[in-house]
Amino acid sequence: MSNPIKSALRAGLFRAESAWDGLVGREANPMYHLGAMSWYFFWIVGASGLYLFVPYDTSAARAWNSIEYITREQWYWGGLIRSLHRYGSDAMVLTMMLHLVREWLLDRYHGARWFAWFTGVPLIWMVFSSGITGYWLVWDELAQYLAIGTAEWLDWLGIFAQSIARNFLTRGALTDRFFTLLIFIHIAVPLFLLFAMWIHILRINRADTNPPRQLVIGTSIMLVALSLIHPATSHPAADLGRSTAILDPDWFFMALYPLYDTKGPAMAWGVSIGVTLLLSVMPWMALRRKRSSAAEVLASHCNGCGNCASDCPFGAVTIRPRQDGSPHREIAVMQPDLCTSCGICVASCNKSNPFLKGDPHKTGIDLPDFAFDLVVKRVSARTHGLTGPGRVLVLGCDHGAVLDHLKGHSVGVLSLPCTGMVAPSVIDYALNKDLVDGVLVTGCRPGECFHRLGPEWTAMRLAGERVPKLRGAVDKERVRLFWAASTEVKALSRDLAEFRVQLAEMPKPERPEGTARRVAE
Amino acid sequence: MIKPQHIAGQIVAYTAFALMIGYFASRPAYHHHAPENALLKLSLTHAGQRVGECKDRTPEELAKMPPNMRTKQSCGRERNAVTLEMDLDGKLVFQQTARPAGLSADGRSRFYDSREVPAGQHVMRVRMRDGNNANIFDQKAELTVTLEPRQVFVVDFDEEDGKFSFQ
Numbered sequence A: 001m002s003n004p005i006k007s008a009l010r011a012g013l014f015r016a017e018s019a020w021d022g023l024v025g026r027e028a029n030p031m032y033h034l035g036a037m038s039w040y041f042f043w044i045v046g047a048s049g050l051y052l053f054v055p056y057d058t059s060a061a062r063a064w065n066s067i068e069y070i071t072r073e074q075w076y077w078g079g080l081i082r083s084l085h086r087y088g089s090d091a092m093v094l095t096m097m098l099h100l101v102r103e104w105l106l107d108r109y110h111g112a113r114w115f116a117w118f119t120g121v122p123l124i125w126m127v128f129s130s131g132i133t134g135y136w137l138v139w140d141e142l143a144q145y146l147a148i149g150t151a152e153w154l155d156w157l158g159i160f161a162q163s164i165a166r167n168f169l170t171r172g173a174l175t176d177r178f179f180t181l182l183i184f185i186h187i188a189v190p191l192f193l194l195f196a197m198w199i200h201i202l203r204i205n206r207a208d209t210n211p212p213r214q215l216v217i218g219t220s221i222m223l224v225a226l227s228l229i230h231p232a233t234s235h236p237a238a239d240l241g242r243s244t245a246i247l248d249p250d251w252f253f254m255a256l257y258p259l260y261d262t263k264g265p266a267m268a269w270g271v272s273i274g275v276t277l278l279l280s281v282m283p284w285m286a287l288r289r290k291r292s293s294a295a296e297v298l299a300s301h302c303n304g305c306g307n308c309a310s311d312c313p314f315g316a317v318t319i320r321p322r323q324d325g326s327p328h329r330e331i332a333v334m335q336p337d338l339c340t341s342c343g344i345c346v347a348s349c350n351k352s353n354p355f356l357k358g359d360p361h362k363t364g365i366d367l368p369d370f371a372f373d374l375v376v377k378r379v380s381a382r383t384h385g386l387t388g389p390g391r392v393l394v395l396g397c398d399h400g401a402v403l404d405h406l407k408g409h410s411v412g413v414l415s416l417p418c419t420g421m422v423a424p425s426v427i428d429y430a431l432n433k434d435l436v437d438g439v440l441v442t443g444c445r446p447g448e449c450f451h452r453l454g455p456e457w458t459a460m461r462l463a464g465e466r467v468p469k470l471r472g473a474v475d476k477e478r479v480r481l482f483w484a485a486s487t488e489v490k491a492l493s494r495d496l497a498e499f500r501v502q503l504a505e506m507p508k509p510e511r512p513e514g515t516a517r518r519v520a521e
Numbered sequence B: 001m002i003k004p005q006h007i008a009g010q011i012v013a014y015t016a017f018a019l020m021i022g023y024f025a026s027r028p029a030y031h032h033h034a035p036e037n038a039l040l041k042l043s044l045t046h047a048g049q050r051v052g053e054c055k056d057r058t059p060e061e062l063a064k065m066p067p068n069m070r071t072k073q074s075c076g077r078e079r080n081a082v083t084l085e086m087d088l089d090g091k092l093v094f095q096q097t098a099r100p101a102g103l104s105a106d107g108r109s110r111f112y113d114s115r116e117v118p119a120g121q122h123v124m125r126v127r128m129r130d131g132n133n134a135n136i137f138d139q140k141a142e143l144t145v146t147l148e149p150r151q152v153f154v155v156d157f158d159e160e161d162g163k164f165s166f167q
């Protein structure tokens, strides 16, 4: 675990998210879809921007008027689109920053995930440059303030052949060419942003880029309502002969400008470059943490079915043709640097089955640091000697609620790197061999999974919706799912107690003298 | 589908979201320059005089050169650093020496300053040294102006006329 301040912050985040869930329902809580929400806002801003581009006049003299025309003469339609463009961008900054903080708090930025983090950093610059150039285009007093401030800030570097700020020196200094350049930048940067957003999620399998429908509908209504009630307006037209005095800045984009005004360009550069560098190297600052070994494919046991490739949250497994004389045509191939050692692939492999003969239990893809054989042995050991009615094995993960204090005469616990590593056949095995009367599966709540997708795949496998499925003959009453964040130990204990009462009331199952049976489909 | 118990909660949450965006998109207001003050800008890019004297090439020297490079004089490329000073109402408010741009110091020297001054009458004195004599200022100008609140007043150097410009 990381430092205590971060753990406390993370606990606070989980509590806030739970409270929010209670208020709006889990599907409508944007906290689990912050990256996807940023994508959604990008599309809103892109579409509204296309509309605004048509009536916009790229000349210093008429730019402001053309935007006034859109806002006032084309009300509601034009004004609404302009407001959506503005508020959509603000919302994107908000969700992007929350996304950054949340990924950091959940510790999802180092090890194999360095790529998403590292490629996320330039997105901040691109989002901000898009926003600032957008405000600049309005050519009102705020634009004048931004233009001069930004130009002075850039000039300070001394790398441009001509001073940019001199373009804004006097009323006559500004040319239409400059506005053509500006609109080009304002369109080109978002296009690069889109490309960079695509790179950002390149190494993420099934990246969540579309928020759930409920959120899309709710947020769209919210944006439209806000735009109608409080439409975006301009300041008075820019006048380079008059200084800017009292302004109403968009703080989502302009929070750094007062720093420039009061502390000067060196400080403003220092802070922006400093923060960028710090963010960029963060994944490697965390490298002191022990990184578990990547999963390994055991060629003799792999039939190339592709389950692991489809389940891996980071696309670390690919299926390739094989040439080793095996009857199977394909084989799984690991890319170790993409692997977060979650073990989800282990559970997705059909060979990860304790009913199959072999000691040790070998499987097609396995974690060197926590092999499937160890899982099976631990299940036996942790359930050994459990007594009383309602004997339960709690299977959980290292990132959700801590399991240790659930242990007792009737309860055994086993924590895995990720709940997604629980092969349905292991549950079947524990019940079939009468090791326990019931199995409680827990772990991070969906959307909060440290490794991504663990709870989602587990729930689907147990419900028989995803291979490998929990065998139909397994009594579903004896298998229970309860997702619990690290802050929800009490709720988990309560659920366990309820489950045990329920199990104790159930009749003992009839068990045929068990030998190895076909389990996972 | 939305569960009935969540409808009120969603209204509250979306309203909070909208308030957050709507508010910070234009509030709180920011006081950039005081509205009662004027803004005095000093912005110039000026190439100092060349450091060395130029010397005329002899006809023999010219003949040895490729035809497209036969300029009559041979001059060093390096230019002087430029020093610029400004007094406002008898007080020195700006003083800077700027190196010429470029690796061989053959470019222009750049100055930029922007400061608030109270509206009203002011006496400005600007002087610039761009030549080889460290004891004199090659350019000087003095002006009395009355500045309006929020007026932007620019001091520049007009390269064509070879003197300071005020606007």
Ligand code: HEM
Pocket: A034, A035, A036, A038, A039, A096, A099, A100, A103, A108, A109, A113, A116, A117, A118, A120, A121, A123, A124, A127, A197, A200, A201, A204, A206, A207, A208, A209, A279, A450, A451, A452
């Ligand atoms: C334009 C802004 C951004 C957009 C649209 C965006 C979008 C996304 C999306 C859709 C995902 C996949 C989420 C999932 O399926 O689990 C993601 C993951 C991620 N993002 Fe961003 N992102 C943005 C900015 C950033 C920034 C600024 C950072 C931090 C510097 C960042 C860090 C990450 C990390 C570390 C992950 C990987 C999470 C994981 O491995 O589980 N993102 N992003």
